[in-house]
Amino acid sequence: MFARAAALAAMLTALAAFDGAAAQMANQPPDTMAARVEACTPCHGNKGEGTSDVYFPRLAGKPAGYLYNQLLAFRSGRRKYPPMNYLLEFLPDPYLEAMAEYFASEHPPLPQPAPSEVSKDVLAQGELLATSGDAGRNIPACVSCHGPGLTGMQPGIPGLLGLRAAYVSAQLGAWRYGTRTAKSPDCMQLVAGHLTEADVTAVAAWLATRPAPADPAPVPKGTYALPFGCGSQPN
Amino acid sequence: MGSRLSITLLALAALTTAAQAQDKTSDVIARGEYLARAGDCTACHTAAEGRLFAGGRPMPTPFGTIYTSNITPDPETGIGKWSADDFYRTMHNGRFPDGGLIYPAMPFASYTKVTRVDSDAIFAYLRSIAPVNQKNKPHELRFPYDNRQLILGWRTLFFSEGEFKPDPTKSAEWNRGAYLVEGLGHCGMCHSPINALGGTSQSDAFKGGLIPMQNWYAPSLTSNREAGLGDWSIKDISDLLQTGVSARGVVYGPMAEVVHNSLQYLSDADTRAMAVYLKGIAEASSPPPASSALPNTESSLLISLGKTVYDKNCASCHGTQGEGKPPHWPPLANNQSIEMQSAVNPIRMVLNGGYPPGTKGNPMPYGMPPFAGLLSDNEVAAVVSYIRTAWGNRGTPVSAREANELRSAPLN
Numbered sequence: 001m002f003a004r005a006a007a008l009a010a011m012l013t014a015l016a017a018f019d020g021a022a023a024q025m026a027n028q029p030p031d032t033m034a035a036r037v038e039a040c041t042p043c044h045g046n047k048g049e050g051t052s053d054v055y056f057p058r059l060a061g062k063p064a065g066y067l068y069n070q071l072l073a074f075r076s077g078r079r080k081y082p083p084m085n086y087l088l089e090f091l092p093d094p095y096l097e098a099m100a101e102y103f104a105s106e107h108p109p110l111p112q113p114a115p116s117e118v119s120k121d122v123l124a125q126g127e128l129l130a131t132s133g134d135a136g137r138n139i140p141a142c143v144s145c146h147g148p149g150l151t152g153m154q155p156g157i158p159g160l161l162g163l164r165a166a167y168v169s170a171q172l173g174a175w176r177y178g179t180r181t182a183k184s185p186d187c188m189q190l191v192a193g194h195l196t197e198a199d200v201t202a203v204a205a206w207l208a209t210r211p212a213p214a215d216p217a218p219v220p221k222g223t224y225a226l227p228f229g230c231g232s233q234p235n
Numbered sequence: 236m237g238s239r240l241s242i243t244l245l246a247l248a249a250l251t252t253a254a255q256a257q258d259k260t261s262d263v264i265a266r267g268e269y270l271a272r273a274g275d276c277t278a279c280h281t282a283a284e285g286r287l288f289a290g291g292r293p294m295p296t297p298f299g300t301i302y303t304s305n306i307t308p309d310p311e312t313g314i315g316k317w318s319a320d321d322f323y324r325t326m327h328n329g330r331f332p333d334g335g336l337i338y339p340a341m342p343f344a345s346y347t348k349v350t351r352v353d354s355d356a357i358f359a360y361l362r363s364i365a366p367v368n369q370k371n372k373p374h375e376l377r378f379p380y381d382n383r384q385l386i387l388g389w390r391t392l393f394f395s396e397g398e399f400k401p402d403p404t405k406s407a408e409w410n411r412g413a414y415l416v417e418g419l420g421h422c423g424m425c426h427s428p429i430n431a432l433g434g435t436s437q438s439d440a441f442k443g444g445l446i447p448m449q450n451w452y453a454p455s456l457t458s459n460r461e462a463g464l465g466d467w468s469i470k471d472i473s474d475l476l477q478t479g480v481s482a483r484g485v486v487y488g489p490m491a492e493v494v495h496n497s498l499q500y501l502s503d504a505d506t507r508a509m510a511v512y513l514k515g516i517a518e519a520s521s522p523p524p525a526s527s528a529l530p531n532t533e534s535s536l537l538i539s540l541g542k543t544v545y546d547k548n549c550a551s552c553h554g555t556q557g558e559g560k561p562p563h564w565p566p567l568a569n570n571q572s573i574e575m576q577s578a579v580n581p582i583r584m585v586l587n588g589g590y591p592p593g594t595k596g597n598p599m600p601y602g603m604p605p606f607a608g609l610l611s612d613n614e615v616a617a618v619v620s621y622i623r624t625a626w627g628n629r630g631t632p633v634s635a636r637e638a639n640e641l642r643s644a645p646l647n
Contacts, residue, residue, distance in 0.1 A: 027560055028560055028563065029552070029560050029563050029564055029601055035601060036599055036600075036601050036602070037602075038552070038601070038602065038603075038604060039588055039589075039590060039601075039602030039603055039604045039605075040602075040604070041604065042604045042605075042606075042608075042609060043604070043605075043608070053608070076283050076284045077283045077284075078283075078284060082645075082646035083587065083605050083607070083646060085646065086587060086589070086646035087588065087589065087590055087602065087605070088590070089491070089492070090491050090492060090494075090495035090590065090591075090592035090593060091590055091592075091593045091600070092593040092598060094598065095593050095598060095599050095600075098599065
């Protein structure tokens with residue numbers, strides 16, 4: 001009798017606890033990364049697909065290692081954009097890693113390329129630089145690191161698709177002027193240092209015209225050898 | 236035989252003593268590390284991507300830029316040649332070992348309250364970390380502030396030397412809290428009004444003020460109409476200090492840094508002691524309600540636009556009645572941070588958004604997006620006016636001009 005009463009009491013207590021937990025849950029934000037990154041989405045899109053603002057990049061589907069490096073660089077102030085520096089300043093590494101993983105694992109479709117505002121000649125110059133580089137000026141082709149399909153390589157090299165010309169141009173400019181830097185050897189700073197303003201305009205414009213490939217995923221690490229050392233992609 | 240035994244015993248005794256001494260040393264170092272956290276030394280003495288305590292962090296002040304110093308045990312560029320006496324004198328009296336005057340950006344007006352035992356423990360800890368050979372950068376202060384003799388004047392007005400004196404009429408817990416808040420915590424550096432001379436008078440302690448250069452308002456800790464914690468539970472205060480979030484609100488802006496670097500590491504007992512003290516210094520009676528400079532017709536137009544902006548952009552997290560989902564989505568109804576006379580912080584939260592700090596107790600905080608790019612000055616003013624006056628909140632409307640001025644506030 002006593003045992004049955006005790007069992008009943010225990011069951012009731014458990015039920016009450018369950019009730020309490022359910023009530024607690026109902027009154028809490030969803031325990032998901034999607035809810036935690038709501039601070040990011042007005043600028044970067046709900047799934048990191050980007051927004052109408054041409055200076056805010058798409059994050060979705062980029063390699064997690066690349067996104068994590070950027071989050072670390074914004075947090076330390078190495079990569080300068082005050083609203084990002086401010087948001088991330090007091091967030092711990094594992095959380096930034098989880099944010100990077102979250103956006104890396106989202107795969108909203110790539111946008112339709114917008115019609116280009118530059119001339120055919122400029123686009124042709126952009127295509128030449130992006131696909132063949134210019135050995136005489138020490139400029140490697142974009143595809144030699146970012147991949148033949150421009151989809152990037154795990155873990156640290158981003159794809160270049162789905163970005164607007166204004167964003168790519170601003171980033172190349174930032175490397176040329178040294179306001180965007182990465183771990184040494186800072187390969188993009190070296191490359192951008194050889195580019196003229198006309199090169200930047202042409203490459204950025206051509207990249208923005210690229211249609212989505214069948215498989216937009218970054219290729220696995222080591223799929224191809226990089227032409228030179230890169231701090232963000234250790235061998 | 237007998238002598239061999241006694242030698243063995245002696246050797247054993249010597250070993251034990253050495254081991255005990257080592258234990259004691261490592262205890263002191265651990266204690267020093269804890270106290271250095273309580274004093275948030277790293278916030279200033281470690282630069283972004285810099286080595287621990289190697290200094291070199293630029294500190295913008297209204298008088299020019301001060302570069303923090305290297306406090307690693309490097310003999311050339313750090314404090315490797317200092318004695319415990321030197322260190323105590325610096326903490327307690329704001330003077331370098333050679334007698335030189337230290338700029339009061341170093342909170343020695345608070346650290347003077349730290350006991351000798353605690354100062355020695357912090358020194359022992361600093362002696363134990365990796366030395367870094369990195370020269371201190373000279374300050375870039377404008378004339379006449381580059382003249383250190385001016386500090387003498389400042390000291391006469393605003394500095395009173397002396398270790399913390401417990402108040403025998405209060406509990407041990409209250410006194411421990413007071414010691415931490417007034418001393419190592421140096422809370423008064425921000426939470427007291429700073430006058431034109433860069434000082435705080437004793438009678439204004441913890442009465443709040445705009446933090447120079449950062450343009451965040453550090454609310455009063457003594458007024459329940461600001462951040463006074465008189466009607467908060469000890470648990471809510473402790474949660475806020477230790478995890479950065481609580482049922483009543485979350486920390487943001489410069490206070491997020493304090494929780495991140497310092498308060499999250501304090502023991503439950505010390506956190507509670509600070510909570511008890513902070514609750515105790517809050518004023519029971521409220522000052523008269525604040526009045527708005529805006530004409531009534533303009534206010535009511537703003538507030539009705541504000542409700543539209545709120546329902547569209549804010550209600551999904553903060554609730555249609557401002558109830559939020561605490562602790563992660565803070566309530567806005569009955570939230571002192573929103574109602575207080577200065578509207579700087581609510582305007583900045585709308586413009587800049589923010590994440591509470593990631594802490595041991597809350598490692599993956601929820602964040603708020605910046606609305607600077609999404610809302611016009613008028614909409615920002617409207618929504619802030621709405622949340623300051625809706626649901627029984629007793630704040631006042633704000634103007635589009637006030638919102639606009641804070642768009643250029645520094646973010647870091």
